[in-house]
Amino acid sequence: MPRPAFRQLALPTQAPYVDRMPPEARATRRRLRACHECDWLMALPPLHSGEQAVCPRCGHAEVRRHRYPAQRSLALAIAALACLAIAASFPFLAFSVRGVGHGIDLPQTATDLIAHHAPLVAMVVLLTILVLPVLYLLAVVWLQIGLLGGRPLPASRSAARALAHLQPWMMADVFLIGTLVSLIKIVGLAQIALGPAFWAFGAFALLLLATNQSVDRDWLWFALAGEPPAPEGSQTGRPAAPQGLTGCHTCGLVGRLDAAGHGQCRRCGEPLHARRPHSLQRTWALLAAAAVLYVPANVYPIMTTVSLGRASPSTIIGGIVELIEMGSWPVALVILVASVIVPIGKLLALVWLCLVAPRARGDRSLTRTRMYRLTEFIGRWSMVDIFVVAILVALIRAGNLMAVEPGPAAVAFGGVVVLTMLAAMSFDPRLIWDTPTSTADEEAPQ
Ligand SMILES: [Zn+2]
Numbered sequence: 001m002p003r004p005a006f007r008q009l010a011l012p013t014q015a016p017y018v019d020r021m022p023p024e025a026r027a028t029r030r031r032l033r034a035c036h037e038c039d040w041l042m043a044l045p046p047l048h049s050g051e052q053a054v055c056p057r058c059g060h061a062e063v064r065r066h067r068y069p070a071q072r073s074l075a076l077a078i079a080a081l082a083c084l085a086i087a088a089s090f091p092f093l094a095f096s097v098r099g100v101g102h103g104i105d106l107p108q109t110a111t112d113l114i115a116h117h118a119p120l121v122a123m124v125v126l127l128t129i130l131v132l133p134v135l136y137l138l139a140v141v142w143l144q145i146g147l148l149g150g151r152p153l154p155a156s157r158s159a160a161r162a163l164a165h166l167q168p169w170m171m172a173d174v175f176l177i178g179t180l181v182s183l184i185k186i187v188g189l190a191q192i193a194l195g196p197a198f199w200a201f202g203a204f205a206l207l208l209l210a211t212n213q214s215v216d217r218d219w220l221w222f223a224l225a226g227e228p229p230a231p232e233g234s235q236t237g238r239p240a241a242p243q244g245l246t247g248c249h250t251c252g253l254v255g256r257l258d259a260a261g262h263g264q265c266r267r268c269g270e271p272l273h274a275r276r277p278h279s280l281q282r283t284w285a286l287l288a289a290a291a292v293l294y295v296p297a298n299v300y301p302i303m304t305t306v307s308l309g310r311a312s313p314s315t316i317i318g319g320i321v322e323l324i325e326m327g328s329w330p331v332a333l334v335i336l337v338a339s340v341i342v343p344i345g346k347l348l349a350l351v352w353l354c355l356v357a358p359r360a361r362g363d364r365s366l367t368r369t370r371m372y373r374l375t376e377f378i379g380r381w382s383m384v385d386i387f388v389v390a391i392l393v394a395l396i397r398a399g400n401l402m403a404v405e406p407g408p409a410a411v412a413f414g415g416v417v418v419l420t421m422l423a424a425m426s427f428d429p430r431l432i433w434d435t436p437t438s439t440a441d442e443e444a445p446q
């Protein structure tokens with residue numbers, strides 16, 4: 001016989017949607033989570049603002065608690081949108097050499113690439129620095145206004161699901177570094193003026209990062225849809241998959257899977273899998289495609305500088321050598337790390353993880369998980385060189401004196417970055433922890 005009083009207390013409609021009380025203070029039963037990186041089933045502890053709950057087995061942060069998460073992310077998102085509006089409507093950079101030059105707006109860094117027959121690169125730039133961040137910020141504003149008003153606005157669940165999918169593809173911070181690198185590259189050749197949009201974009205990139213940090217997904221989903229009880233018989237301190245359970249990647253709720261290892265989240269509706277379907281095959285395929293594209297990315301010029309009618313194409317490596325010859329060691333190092341060491345390192349690391357995952361022994365799982373986290377974190381920074389090309393193509397145009405054209409390697413290198421990011425996403429880090437003994441013998445650390 002279920003305990004009716006207990007059930008009644010835990011219904012989300014009994015409590016106001018957003019108040020100063022975190023979910024722990026309002027849920028009367030234990031809230032279970034399955035670690036996204038090692039599949040360890042655990043109960044969330046009560047958290048105060050500024051604290052985070054980490055997995056006892058692999059150290060992955062499951063929940064970060066902020067003070068007033070709804071108000072904070074709403075304020076940051078509105079501020080970020082305001083900065084972006086300024087950044088998009090005022091001059092971004094201006095360039096002149098011997099009295100000839102012009103200024104550009106921020107959207108021109110993408111649109112000028114279309115005029116130079118590089119529509120794919122233009123699309124990547126437009127999506128990662130403008131379109132996706134705007135969608136993300138609007139979703140945050142929509143969600144938090146509804147929650148603060150006491151009643152979620154229509155499509156709030158879809159907006160909350162979209163946040164998780166948009167987040168890895170926003171690259172305003174990488175674009176900012178790309179802008180700085182471009183400026184250092186040309187500072188000796190021409191006069192550069194920074195427009196108001198440059199400073200507004202810097203503020204936007206920082207505010208976007210802060211908004212992203214401030215969204216407390218655990219609190220958000222609790223406020224939107226409460227916390228349905230964990231499946232009967234869930235045992236913490238053991239991996240979830242052998243119990244037929246899994247954690248939702250979007251909202252975190254633990255759900256039961258059918259015999260084939262699939263299911264649907266009861267809270268957010270996302271599909272659930274014991275392990276990502278065909279994780280290793282997909283990762284291998286994406287890595288192979290990235291490796292193939294890496295060849296033209298390095299053989300062909302990434303951009304061509306036309307100076308007084310003379311065209312001098314430069315490859316990625318050639319550009320680094322040029323920078324060293326100019327004496328710009330720090331920028332050469334940034335490009336070397338972002339365009340050579342990170343993509344190759346990431347490819348090799350994922351190949352190695354795919355090779356060792358099926359033969360996991362358990363003793364090195366933590367080191368391998370750390371390596372996986374690193375590849376996932378650094379991958380997007382390879383985009384710096386693509387953004388440098390986009391900025392230089394738009395900015396450097398001084399009649400016959402000087403101009404920059406994008407080269408075929410820009411598309412290929414952009415493809416390498418996107419494919420390796422997709423490969424890291426399709427790799428399921430829980431495979432690193434799957435050992436034949438993990439069902440019965442493994443002990444909980446601590
Ligand atoms: Zn873990």
Ligand SMILES: [Zn+2]
Binds near residue numbers: 253265266270
């Ligand atoms: Zn879910």
